[in-house]
Amino acid sequence: MHDTKPRPARPRPDGALKLKAQLFCGTEIAMGPGKAQLLEAIDLHGSIAAAGRALGMSYRRTWLLVDSMNRCWDERLVATIAGGGSARGARLTPNGRAVLEAYRALEERLAAAANIGIEPLLARLRHAPLAPGSSEV
């Protein structure tokens, strides 16, 4: 839940499948893999700046992602904690925690559904591609 490090690549066949779920509010991405990871980092580090640093993003980009999430949902997902100076922290709101948990549950449903009956498809995949231009088309 709180691990913000990139997940290591898994060996085939499971690692051959990549799933992505995005929720849109108009043309803005209200929730997706990057924003869910950012919410978890804010929950872990207790600050927008520290979460951004942990994910290797600029403060400006991190802030824009938080602002976007907060504007897309009926209640904001991240709240800043009043306090003096640069140490001002941030936390997930109850709505932020609920949206994050529902998104992770969605991802788990997708992964479970994908695994049903995918073996014949994965079995047709090569372990590595042939050299470019060798396909004789």
Added chain:
Amino acid sequence: MHDTKPRPARPRPDGALKLKAQLFCGTEIAMGPGKAQLLEAIDLHGSIAAAGRALGMSYRRTWLLVDSMNRCWDERLVATIAGGGSARGARLTPNGRAVLEAYRALEERLAAAANIGIEPLLARLRHAPLAPGSSEV
């Protein structure tokens, strides 16, 4: 199955969710939404060039995508039909048709799994985002 036109955007709440499944062979995308669409266009138009034109892609890019697909699977997905001149056609191989159908079935499983219990999450989404910078973080 043979419709290569972009699908019209659906109204919320269904339209708010976007799912993407990609199958990798090493670092190459062996199958994904764009390649599945290209296979359907080749099936419809009977030629790589015509399929690329229908999808608004250059011949070079179209050919590279076909070459990539053909190198990622145990048997190629697209075969060219021997013939004279520029009218030489292309068709899906039995393997190409099987991979395409299995990929579309995977997408259907994902969509069905996503829909189960997603209503509470979608209900929290605004119909349109608030103005940038208004989130008070």
